Amino acid sequence: MLDIAAELTRWAEEGRDFAVATVVAVGGSAPRQPGAALAVDSQGTAVGSVSGGCVEGAVYELCQQALADGETVLERFGYSDEDAFAVGLTCGGVIDVLVTPVRADSPSREVFAAALSAAARKEAAALARPLSGPPGLLGRALLVRNDGSYTGETGGHSELDRTVAAEARAFLDVGRTGTREIGARGSRCGAPVTLFVESSVPPPRMIVCGAIDFAAALVRVGKFLDYRVTVCDARPVFATRARFPEADEVVVAWPHDYVERTEVDARTVLCVLTHDPKFDVPLLTTALRLPVAYVGALGSRRTHLDRTRRLRQAGVTEAELARLHSPIGLDLGARTPEETALSIAAEIVAARRGGSGVPLTGASLPIHHDPIHDDGPRPGARRLGPVA
Incomplete structure (x- = not known):
């Protein structure tokens, strides 16, 4: 439900009654994850999605019913082998949906x-x-x-x-x-x-070290993925707001000093685009010891070999080096800054979600890699159609 908070906040402030259907559990190949929501107000206006289209009509009707009777219900939607066009997820998954009325008397x-x-x-x-x-x-x-x-x-x-x-x-x-x-x-x-x-x-943080043209493209992709993006470079002539207008902040500082003192967490990603030893070695020595989600460094394979040699000399352990994504990005044949930024972003998503990065065409790998547990219908849940 919180994924459509901006619109629903406006509804609440206007005093509208509405019902919200929230995905609370998924199994198999489901298009949306727990927290995805569809809301319907008393005028029939809808916002959001719970399945990417598979069961939206049925959930819309449940929201209208909840608005009418004020009752919260828990429903399960599953794939129907007999009729793929019946109410259910034709992708083969199962979702549990909690439908809650938010009325004046709720x-x-x-x-x-x-x-x-x-x-x-x-x-x-x-x-x-x-x-x-x-x-x-x-x-x-x-x-x-x-x-x-x-x-x-x-x-x-x-x-x-x-x-x-x-x-x-x-x-x-x-x-x-x-x-x-x-x-x-x-x-x-x-x-x-x-x-x-x-x-x-x-939003999670993306810290881009190195104020180069590739960084400008990566900032745009990072913002598209809903990261709070910081660009950091020790050279004030390059690290300017004019060059990176879409960044949340532009910091003029030695990257290793900034990374050491700034706040990071297990969702933070660090992208090192400087490929200059005087920046890279102290920065990566610090970054690889931080509890962050991803550390990647730009450069050729030759640069990578020289960089890892210098890092070992600086005392970086093999376990720490194993965390480094270098050369950064997936093999997309990227040439332009925009293509390179896409390559980097794709690797970040794959690292976050457990993807392999191989083409899905012809592969037998699961499409959704998030850990999914299906322990059967929740107590009190009603079922619509057979569940695979």
């Missing part, structure tokens, strides 16, 4: 509005919603912030709220969206609770 309307507002402002927040458990939990929500504070209630009791808040905080710390099972003992309400936690976190 018990969690204020919580939903606050969660949407936080997501629209790119603030760190997690929305936790029970999918199963004792009666009265479905449709409730808890908004958990980065400092551990929370608003709303699950409809259970204060101890359950504290447990839910702690679980949601753990998801928020790593920017994760997904489900969590709380046992009967942990829920403190005599029955297990299935929890769906949707995290909204600030």
Whole structure:
């Protein structure tokens, strides 16, 4: 739901009633991941998507029904072998969808509005919603912030709220969206609770070191992929806002000094485009020891061999060198800055999602590489059509 926060925040501020259908679990080859959402207001206006088109019509009708009766429902959509055009995912996957009305009389309307507002402002927040458990939990929500504070209630009791808040905080710390099972003992309400936690976190960082023409193209691609992009170079004549108008920030500093003092996390990607030993060696010596998602360095294979020799002399271990993507990017036959930027971005996506980078044509590899767990229908879920 938080993926369409900007539009839904406007709806909430205008006082509109709406229903939102959120993907809470997927199995097999599903086009959208948990957190994807479709919302419908009382006038029939729709925004978002849960399946890329496969089941949008059926989900739209469920949203209208939820708006009419005020009931939250959990539905499962799966592939139908008998009729590929029946309600179901013709790609062979399975999705569980939580449909929640957000009306003036909804018990969690204020919580939903606050969660949407936080997501629209790119603030760190997690929305936790029970999918199963004792009666009265479905449709409730808890908004958990980065400092551990929370608003709303699950409809259970204060101890359950504290447990839910702690679980949601753990998801928020790593920017994760997904489900969590709380046992009967942990829920403190005599029955297990299935929890769906949707995290909204600030965009991940892309740090581009080296203010060259290739960097300008990479900045544009990075912004397209929703990174917060920083360009860093020690040469003030090159590191200018005029040359990189689309970057979120342009920093004039020695790259290794900047990388050492700036804030990075497990989603940060570092792209070293300087291919000059006086920049590369101190920078990569620092970068390869940081807890970041990706470190790549531009240069020919000859440059790479010379660079790794210098890094070993600087004390970089073999385990640290194994983290280096060099020469940077996938083999696309790239020539221009734009093609090179695409090559780099493709490798970053492959590293993030576990892709191989080989053509899908003729390959037997799975298209979606995210870890997917299908433990059967959630308690209380209704099923539409046979499930493969």
